[in-house]
Amino acid sequence: MLLNPLGSMGRGVKSQHRLAKSTLHMQEIFELTAPFDGPDLDIVHIRLPNTVGKPLSGCEAGTIIYVFTPGEVTVCPYLVFAARTPISQHADTEFIVGNIFTDPDIAQRLDNYHFHDRYPLGVNSTCGSCALSPGCGKGCPAAVIAAGGRIGDVDTEQCPVTIDGHRLLPLIPA
């Protein structure tokens, strides 16, 4: 069972402010559902509040493909949805590798795309001086885009160092 909050991209871009539940509410959902995780039921909490201060998971862009109905192929649909949000600094075309109907070399295009070489994550001073950095996947670049940042910025919605704009964990002294 997957559980995730209403995202700030795609369908959630217009409705999040009206319909999204508070952090406290999502935390309660986590606490109510976590005990059901076990051998018979796999409970996966996706981007629920990171109240336990864990480092972030990594980004799978480039290891999956997604095809939109008109044939555009992307390395992650959420990057495209995020790039189409009103405050995005990225263009959706940056993440569309080609069209499965019109580009006969689509497999080669995908092989050559190398998302993480084009867009390194965690390239910012906060991650650069964070004690958790070696074990941190730097979170979701689509969430960074939807929040108006550029890929490489901190995923502040989930990062335990910057969550809610407050530092919860100390940085390594310079």
Ligand code: SF4
């Ligand atoms: S500051 Fe960067 S490296 Fe440290 S926990 Fe947050 S996202 Fe991870």
